[in-house]
Amino acid sequence: MxxxxxxxxxxxxxxxxxxxxxxxxxxxxxxxxxxxxxxxxxxxxxxxxxxxxxxxxxxxxxxxxxxxxxxxxxxxxxxxxxxxxxxxxxxxxxxxxxxxxxxxxxxxxxxxxxxxxxxxVPVAVGTAYDALADLHLQRGQTLLVLGAGGGVGTAALQLAHSAGAHTVGVASESKRDVVEAAGAVFVRSGPGWPQRALAAAGIPDAVLDLVGGEALTAGAALGSDTRPAGAGDAIPFAQALRDMRLISAADPERAAQLGGSGIRRRRSAEVYAKLAALLASGALExxxxxxxxxxxxxxxxxxxxxxxxxxxxxxxx
Ligand SMILES: NC(=O)c1ccc[n+]([C@@H]2O[C@H](COP(=O)([O-])OP(=O)(O)OC[C@H]3O[C@@H](n4cnc5c(N)ncnc54)[C@H](OP(=O)(O)O)[C@@H]3O)[C@@H](O)[C@H]2O)c1
Structure with a gap:
């Protein structure tokens, strides 16, 4: 059956x-x-x-x-x-x-x-791992996850946080706890999310998109007319936006139009064993x-x- x-x-x-x-x-x-x-x-x-x-x-x-x-x-x-x-x-x-x-x-x-x-592990946690591997996030850099409260998002926030990155999770209010428990700054999803994210954490170094569609397109406008008051000219704004890396599990086509890409999946026993070891050690939940x-x-x-x-x-x- x-x-x-x-x-x-x-x-x-x-x-x-x-x-x-x-x-x-x-x-x-x-x-x-x-x-x-x-x-x-x-x-x-x-x-x-x-x-x-x-x-x-x-x-x-x-x-x-x-x-x-x-x-x-x-x-x-x-x-x-x-x-x-x-x-x-x-x-x-x-x-x-x-x-x-x-x-x-x-x-x-x-x-x-x-x-x-x-x-x-194989699909959600594995996808989060592969996304981070593709983003080459450095310690101290900021990762923004759009759609952070689901399977891939909760794993990505934890993996990035434990690798020393700052993390920002965009999700609905009902997922505030799960986003914050993963060590991330919570940003409420819905219209205006890019402005709220910018105000909360500035321009991220990398974005992992798990939603796609209009929510992702809205994020591409991040910074164009949404610069928070008092951000100051010291921020090389256009440069920062150009350097922001974008990867999407939900909508690789739209991500590509916006200068980003999809995720290259590994799906190997070696990667899965590594992730299972993180679960066993308590570093990942x-x-x-x-x-x-x-x-x-x-x-x-x-x-x-x-x-x-x-x-x-x-x-x-
Ligand atoms: N290529 C691959 O190998 C691969 C692997 C895994 C997943 N994916 C894709 O990645 C996406 C996410 O997967 P998942 O397993 O994490 O899904 P999931 O567990 O269903 O979570 C999706 C999350 O997106 C949030 N969301 C929906 N609309 C939103 C919006 N407008 N703004 C912000 N958040 C929103 C949802 O919650 P709330 O809106 O209620 O907060 C939910 O927490 C899916 O499209 C999936 O097909 C691809």
Whole structure:
């Protein structure tokens, strides 16, 4: 039984479907799923928005990441029963009691880290890590995260903060606590956010966009006619704006029009193991907003589909 879809469509396209259990294949690790997480990307795949860019084999389970116990691994890479996590194998999903992970992405879950937390690493935490790697943020520089209260944002703020960067999180008022807990200056989202951000923290060295659309475009005007009173001529304003680096997970096309780029995803076991070690040491915490049992997978997806999830939404078996 999977929670998945047999054709592209809206929320009603996804349902519980009886399918044969996935058979272990070369390059895949078969696991007994303990936890999996919901991501906006799952919804884009189900709706058909990613056709051509993303392999789908109907019927396919939703979900791109999971943690659980190894059933079978190629070349005995992991003994059966080992607790691992990783990204779904191409053409397979993870909203299922058993799932196939891409072997090159699979790492052990360290002692003391929950399967729920580990299941959130490949997509949201991994994307945050990759974004920061691409931004080459230096200690003491400022990172602004637009859409800071969700899965990628909460991880990015923590990773940047622990690397010695100043951080600014733009989010709705309901996420003030989670943004501040990650060590960031909170800025309320909505019309006028660039002016508020500028007044609170000046021009950032880098922007990580997790919203896109008009909210991102508004940010590009940062500084043009929004210079706060008393900013002073000492700030080389135009230069600072030109030097600001922009990267977007949500809207790479618009970011490119604005002089920025998308994120280059790594998805390697090496990176995932490093992030899991940060979880184990307490240097990084996954902010889990809501948990749903597998039987409520539709509700879990709806919680993310609304576009205003706080932290991660996790599905457990
Ligand atoms: N390329 C990749 O590999 C990759 C990987 C991961 C994610 N992504 C993309 O990155 C984006 C974010 O992912 P996520 O997992 O962090 O999503 P999420 O957990 O659903 O969080 C999205 C956040 O954006 C906030 N938001 C929505 N509209 C906003 C606005 N106008 N201004 C400020 N904040 C706003 C939401 O909350 P509030 O508005 O309520 O504060 C929410 O906290 C998605 O588009 C996703 O598809 C891409």
């Amino acid at each position: 999977i929670f998945g879809f047999e054709s592209y469509g809206g929320p009603s396209a996804a349902r519980f479907i009886e399918v044969d259990e996935p058979a272990p294949q070369p390059g895949h690790v078969l696991i007994e799923v303990e936890a999996t997480a919901v991501n906006p990307g799952d919804i884009k795949v189900r709706s058909g928005q990613r056709q051509g860019a993303f392999p789908v084999a109907f019927p396919m389970a939703m979900g791109r990441e999971a943690a659980g116990r190894v059933v079978a691994a190629p070349d005995g890479a992991f003994p059966p029963g080992t607790r691992v996590f990783g990204a779904a194998a191409a053409g397979f999903g993870t909203f299922a009691p058993r799932a196939l992970l891409a072997a090159e992405s699979v790492a052990e879950v360290p002692e003391g880290v929950s399967s729920a937390a580990a299941a959130c 996954v902010s889990i907003g809501r948990r749903f049992h597998f039987s409520q997978a539709d509700r879990a997806v709806a919680a993310v589909e609304g576009g205003h999830a706080a932290g991660k939404v996790v599905v457990y078996m």
